[in-house]
Amino acid sequence: MAEGPIISFDKVNKWFGDFHVLRDIDLNVTKGERIVICGPSGSGKSTLIRCINRLEAHQRGSIIVDGIELNDDLKNIDSIRSEVGMVFQSFNLFPHMTVKDNLVIGQHLVRRVPKRDAEDIAITYLKRVKILDQIDKYPGQLSGGQQQRVAIARSLCMKPKIMLFDEVTSALDPEMVKEVLDVMIDLAKEGMTMLVVTHEMGFAREVADRVMFMDEGQIIEENKPDNFFDRPQSDRAKLFLSQILHQ
Amino acid sequence: MEPSNIPFKQPQPAPHQTTGILGWIKINFFSSWFNSLITIVLAYTIFVLADFFIQWAFINAVWFGESAKACPNSNGACWAFVTDRWPLFVYGLYPKELYWRVNIVYVLAAITIISFLYSYGRWTRYFRITMVIFFPLLAYIFLLGDSFDLEYVAPENFGGLLLTLVIASISILGSIPLGIILALGRTSELTVISKVCTYFIEFWRGVPHIVVIVMFVALLPIFIPDGSKIDVVVRAFIAFAAFNSAYMAEVFRGGLQSIPIGQFEASRAIGMSYWKMMGYIILPQAIRNSIPAMMNTCIGIFKETTIVMLIGFSDLLGIIQISLESSDWVGPPHIFSSAYTFAAICYFIFTYGMSKYSSRLENRSNIEQY
Numbered sequence: 312m313a314e315g316p317i318i319s320f321d322k323v324n325k326w327f328g329d330f331h332v333l334r335d336i337d338l339n340v341t342k343g344e345r346i347v348i349c350g351p352s353g354s355g356k357s358t359l360i361r362c363i364n365r366l367e368a369h370q371r372g373s374i375i376v377d378g379i380e381l382n383d384d385l386k387n388i389d390s391i392r393s394e395v396g397m398v399f400q401s402f403n404l405f406p407h408m409t410v411k412d413n414l415v416i417g418q419h420l421v422r423r424v425p426k427r428d429a430e431d432i433a434i435t436y437l438k439r440v441k442i443l444d445q446i447d448k449y450p451g452q453l454s455g456g457q458q459q460r461v462a463i464a465r466s467l468c469m470k471p472k473i474m475l476f477d478e479v480t481s482a483l484d485p486e487m488v489k490e491v492l493d494v495m496i497d498l499a500k501e502g503m504t505m506l507v508v509t510h511e512m513g514f515a516r517e518v519a520d521r522v523m524f525m526d527e528g529q530i531i532e533e534n535k536p537d538n539f540f541d542r543p544q545s546d547r548a549k550l551f552l553s554q555i556l557h558q
Numbered sequence: 559m560e561p562s563n564i565p566f567k568q569p570q571p572a573p574h575q576t577t578g579i580l581g582w583i584k585i586n587f588f589s590s591w592f593n594s595l596i597t598i599v600l601a602y603t604i605f606v607l608a609d610f611f612i613q614w615a616f617i618n619a620v621w622f623g624e625s626a627k628a629c630p631n632s633n634g635a636c637w638a639f640v641t642d643r644w645p646l647f648v649y650g651l652y653p654k655e656l657y658w659r660v661n662i663v664y665v666l667a668a669i670t671i672i673s674f675l676y677s678y679g680r681w682t683r684y685f686r687i688t689m690v691i692f693f694p695l696l697a698y699i700f701l702l703g704d705s706f707d708l709e710y711v712a713p714e715n716f717g718g719l720l721l722t723l724v725i726a727s728i729s730i731l732g733s734i735p736l737g738i739i740l741a742l743g744r745t746s747e748l749t750v751i752s753k754v755c756t757y758f759i760e761f762w763r764g765v766p767h768i769v770v771i772v773m774f775v776a777l778l779p780i781f782i783p784d785g786s787k788i789d790v791v792v793r794a795f796i797a798f799a800a801f802n803s804a805y806m807a808e809v810f811r812g813g814l815q816s817i818p819i820g821q822f823e824a825s826r827a828i829g830m831s832y833w834k835m836m837g838y839i840i841l842p843q844a845i846r847n848s849i850p851a852m853m854n855t856c857i858g859i860f861k862e863t864t865i866v867m868l869i870g871f872s873d874l875l876g877i878i879q880i881s882l883e884s885s886d887w888v889g890p891p892h893i894f895s896s897a898y899t900f901a902a903i904c905y906f907i908f909t910y911g912m913s914k915y916s917s918r919l920e921n922r923s924n925i926e927q928y
């Protein structure tokens with residue numbers, strides 16, 4: 312029996328006041344798929360993925376995540392958020408807690424995992440992002456790359472089915488980008504469903520099943536990464552790629 | 559040698575300061591002719607003032623005596639006034655034979671405060687939590703009585719330092735939680751709640767406190783017929799809590815606004831409910847960020863307690879004034895200056911303690927965060 316998509320957008324529209332950010336977005340993601348989203352600044356990439364865990368609410372069309380339709384029902388929102396992990400450009404670790412507590416608190420408060428077990432899970436994931444030795448430090452004592460890996464581990468501790476990444480390497484110094492991308496590549500290899508907003512072409516080529524190119528609130532072009540980067544179809548994608556290549 | 563085997567340079571002790579005290583003085587006070595001039599002028603001024611104060615407060619002071627006759631000279635402080643009236647300043651009109659009950663409360667308060675200043679690990683924390691919960695209860699039982707075979711003492715008899723401290727602690731401890739709730743309400747997305755809290759805050763902030771106090775104590779029974787049944791002291795406490803919580807609310811709102819939006823988003827993305835997000839992520843940070851402004855408000859509250867004089871209560875300042883008018887001590891104006899110097903010193907001891915404590919808290923949270 313063929314499974315339905317884990318995420319499906321049907322003619323999704325969103326406005327910020329009068330500004331039409333998302334225009335008739337149709338999108339289907341199957342389980343285990345890795346999608347890279349790119350496009351110029353202000354094109355609505357962040358808004359699109361933030362609609363998936365309803366950090367932003369859409370106004371027209373429908374979004375179904377793991378069989379649950381997103382609407383104003385609070386219960387739906389909570390159950391979606393517990394299945395969708397999100398990593399941000401600015402890390403957003405909780406600065407008043409140690410790394411360990413950052414990882415434990417969500418499990419304990421939201422998934423009601425007992426503290427002991429939550430700590431074991433935290434240790435497992437810190438090992439996976441290769442940062443176990445920092446477990447008792449505060450986020451402010453870590454480098455950007457380390458903080459971002461803690462943030463990824465924090466999301467993974469919640470055992471999400473889907474992971475969203477919003478330009479997670481763009482605030483990092485160049486030498487730290489790789490350590491974060493490596494963690495994401497490992498995750499992709501394990502079969503996590505991932506939506507990644509990024510301009511890292513190497514990463515896209517290595518892991519993405521599809522690359523989506525957005526401009527002015529629309530998905531303009533969608534293709535396998537090699538096809539997209541080597542033979543973009545639309546003029547806007549060509550222009551965009553030439554710009555990021557010449558940076 | 560392989561590159562990876564090159565030994566690290568051993569850490570070395572920081573170089574000694576070789577300049578000595580004289581060098582330090584030169585650097586800090588006499589680094590240029592202009593700075594030297596300022597140093598000399600300031601030093602002379604301080605010397606003159608200090609000399610005057612020591613002459614006045616110690617050398618020429620009269621320490622004991624039973625009436626204004628004990629202090630004939632105006633060139634020295636008349637501490638006799640303070641020592642003579644000391645019990646009145648500390649206990650107000652509390653019955654003499656029950657002073658021990660007040661003493662117990664003072665001692666408990668001192669222990670609680672000390673437990674917040676020094677930490678001996680986990681037990682200190684349990685002790686603090688216990689005291690925070692039980693101290694108000696114990697204070698209530700011992701001061702008012704009327705339970706456990708303790709004789710009832712009406713709050714009208716509280717006075718002096720006792721009354722000042724009781725009003726200040728109730729106002730401070732009451733306005734902090736109320737202020738947090740109001741701040742959360744004001745920043746809430748629910749328009750009705752946010753509007754109600756906003757108007758509440760704006761109203762209490764906008765009306766002079768004297769008006770509020772008089773309104774509560776004198777006018778409340780007129781507007782609410784049953785209001786007169788509520789004790790006058792309780793009404794005064796409610797008034798204090800009302801306007802002080804409005805100030806606290808604004809302090810905390812500032813703290814809330816200092817939290818980056820990413821903290822809210824990350825908590826939400828993990829699936830935390832509003833209350834969990836606020837309780838575990840946002841408020842702990844917001845409160846830390848508000849400590850300096852909060853302490854500022856607390857010090858203000860402490861000093862403001864003196865306006866209860868207007869409704870006939872005798873707090874520390876009130877008792878001092880009344881005593882100055884008593885037949886034994888009425889007379890020479892230099893007793894006035896001694897009395898008010900004493901009041902200033904009392905208030906300063908408490909407010910300075912609060913400000914020191916707040917800077918300690920700030921330093922500690924800075925260390926934890928960065």
Ligand SMILES: Nc1ncnc2c1ncn2[C@@H]1O[C@H](COP(=O)(O)OP(=O)(O)OP(=O)(O)O)[C@@H](O)[C@H]1O
Pocket residue numbers: 327330332350351352353354355356357358359
């Ligand atoms: N809360 C908001 N209120 C009003 N306008 C907003 C809001 N958030 C985003 N926008 C606008 O919506 C548009 C799309 O924003 P979005 O953050 O999705 O872009 P993006 O593609 O992620 O861009 P970037 O690459 O710069 O992150 C932008 O023009 C932005 O100014």
Ligand SMILES: [Mg+2]
Pocket residue numbers: 356357358477478
């Ligand atoms: Mg963005």
